[in-house]
Amino acid sequence: MTVDTDLSRRTSFVPGSAAAPFAVERAEGAYLITPDGRRILDAAGGAIVVNIGHGRREVGEVAARALERLTYVVPTFVSEAKARLVERLTERWLPEGLTRASFTSGGSESVEAALRLARLHHVCAGRSERWKVIGRESSYHGVTLAALAVGGHTPRRKGYEPLLLDFPKVRSHYCLECSLGRTSEDCRGEAADALEEVILCEGPDTVAAFIAEPVVGGAAGAVVPPPGYWPRVVDICRKYGVLLIADEVMCGFGRTGAKFAVNHWGVTPDIMVGGKGLAGGYAPIGGVYATDEVMAPIAERGEDLMFYTFSAHPASCAVADKVLEIMEREDLVARAKSMGELLSKGLARLRQHPNVAEVRGLGLMQAVEIVRDRDTLERFPADAHITRRVVAAGLSKGVFLYPAGSGVAQDIIMLGPPFIITEDDIDLLVSVLEESIDAAVSRFSSSAPDK
Template sequence: MSASRFNFVPSSHGPPLSIARAEGAWLETTDGQRILDAAGGAIMVNVGHGRREVIDAMTRTLERVTYAVPVFATEERERLVERLIDRWLPGDLARVYLTSGGSESVDAALRLARQHHVAAGRPERWKILGRDLSYHGTTLATLAAGGHEKRRAPFGPLLLDFPKAPACYCLRCPLGREYPECRVACADAVEEVLLREGPETVAAFIAEPVVGSTAGAVDPPPEYWPAVVEVCRRHGVLVIADEVMTGFGRTGRRFGVEHWDVVPDILVGGKGLAGGYAPLGAVFASEAVLEPLAQKGDELMYYTYGGHPSACAAADAVLEILEREDLVRRAADLGARLRKALEPLEDHPNVAQVRGLGLLQAVELVRDRETLEPFPAEVGMAMRVVVQGLVRGAFFYPGGCGPARDVVCLGPPFIIGDEELELIARILPEAIDAAVASADR
């Protein structure tokens, strides 16, 4: 198919990559090229592509029920909710609301936070405190809560002017400090922004436990999350952990927040929940968050496709595989090994940092590793690396924004073997060298 008909926005890009099959950690194009899916799709394929039991579970469901409104129970919805509550959700998170994706889930979480305060008699709490260098989705509310300047730019007047705390990004600390002498000043800055705004006007604080593709797998110092949770609790502000990318084992724990032993009031999941097999997202909350709504008889409005039965069947089967094959632990082990294999890149003249947790890893690219000067924006360095990776048979995930202009993310399925791990570690440096050479020409 020609690019002009396939692309929604007509552009000068060539024809799209056309995928004929996907199996395990591999994609195969219609012209027979095999590509290692080192990004796990959009960093969500965890049990691998094409698992027969997931497909069978979806098929069995569709043969019985193709649709039921989200407020009706079906066998697979109930099974999934039980599994999540009994085996997956941290702490006192025990309420499950199903959607059909990450943006929808974050949007619902923001509505839930607002409804919680309104129902509890605190209608003055409406602001969502976000952070610079973050991403929470493509709806207008989630863009407003996020700090992805490039994606927000065209929508300025449509976005509510929510306050932002500085990013927790040690490589180029926005506060000009250095860890550990800084004593995690970026956590104190969350409280400073709250006090400036008037904490009684703030409904919730939202953040990704490990920043995803916006800044490239930025994991915070160990003190950060416990400190911000304490600050928020002290000021009556709900904590929302956006685990759309980090959830369901990606960082080597079931959820990112478990690295720091904190439990948010609301946790948002998507991507890995159904492992790429079906559109599904979810909002998880504590009883205490739902209590005021229950008292008033309020509901959280549903999406027509929320928790589709076949998507729930897929998620239940994906989670069952993660449990049975101990894949969360494997993601932690493979993450450590992948990092070790990428060690040579730490000395590369165009690599500022290799970072991440578990199987969410990223490489930040710069023109000069001493000064951290980025490549000019028009060079599009991250995308060049992705193109060079594809030429060599591996798909990496491009990202970056603001000071972290060019990042290349890795998020392979948790089932990759030694050979695939070595291939990633071989192809990525080659792709970086070729991309840099192409920009110099």
């Protein structure tokens, strides 16, 4: 079967407005294969989703068996697949203390459920005045309206503002341009103190929760917090009775070289959400995880969250369970760590590039921030569309790079390849990335070689 690119254009609501459609016929391992047989290294794992690699037959077989056995049940029923997935997650994957698991169809739905859960917790505990969820200025939590409202991704919010609840926002950490003037030597994670200021300004009795990505994804590009940041956030949330929601949709399930990014700082959030990596792209499934303490007042009142029709779909659960089993069997979280170190080493030469402000990230969630001048951090004008040019150049050279960035830091390329990526693939990725940056900036910058 061949894919008609003209047909794929009709899947956009505004034909012709999107970036040129790119047809992919099939995929195997870390590679996408186009209808004309070109092999493209999937250095982004789709949208930083694919972890065990593409095209594993055993996952397809599990999906087929699951669909034959049980098509669908109302999500309040327990399918065998769901029971197995809950057991695997709570016994082997989730940070200690997260004992409850519930499933959705993806990241945005999971964030919405987490927001409702935080609110329901306070209402059931007799604190119905607590409704505000504090988000961060540079963040992304999904595209459904409450997720968009709690996030700080300006371009994606643009035009929808009247539909978005006015949730308070707090400054995020951004070590490249630390607003507190700290260096890595004298930083103690004081960026977290801004959270306390916002809680006090809003009135602690009105704040239900704080939501943040432990390693920031597409909004700012693999931004890793300074070591003291998350422990300090935990202390502040505890002090004011504010629930901590960790959004691990992108950074969870091994992506950063630990099962979850919060593990790097020994933190257990009250509520955690995940998506993407749970089934590694083989099924649309996300999850919301919570502690007994979050659930206690809700259970006492006999309440529960309303489900989505496709929550805990039996085939999605069976597929997710299989993907996690493969990750365990092949020790792929450890591989994300070791290949992440290799990627980081490979990218080191880009640190000297005149248009690269920073190379950052953890495990196989890394990013390169592109600027006009690395000394002054002057950015390219938005209409130069540097990121789009780098991605287009990468595709023409056989590598799919992920566009990221919002606000000031708008020219960012993220790397999130499948964990089975090889050393040769990493060499290819790094060379193509370097050539693609040169090609994209050459028209706008006197400092880059003309290619």
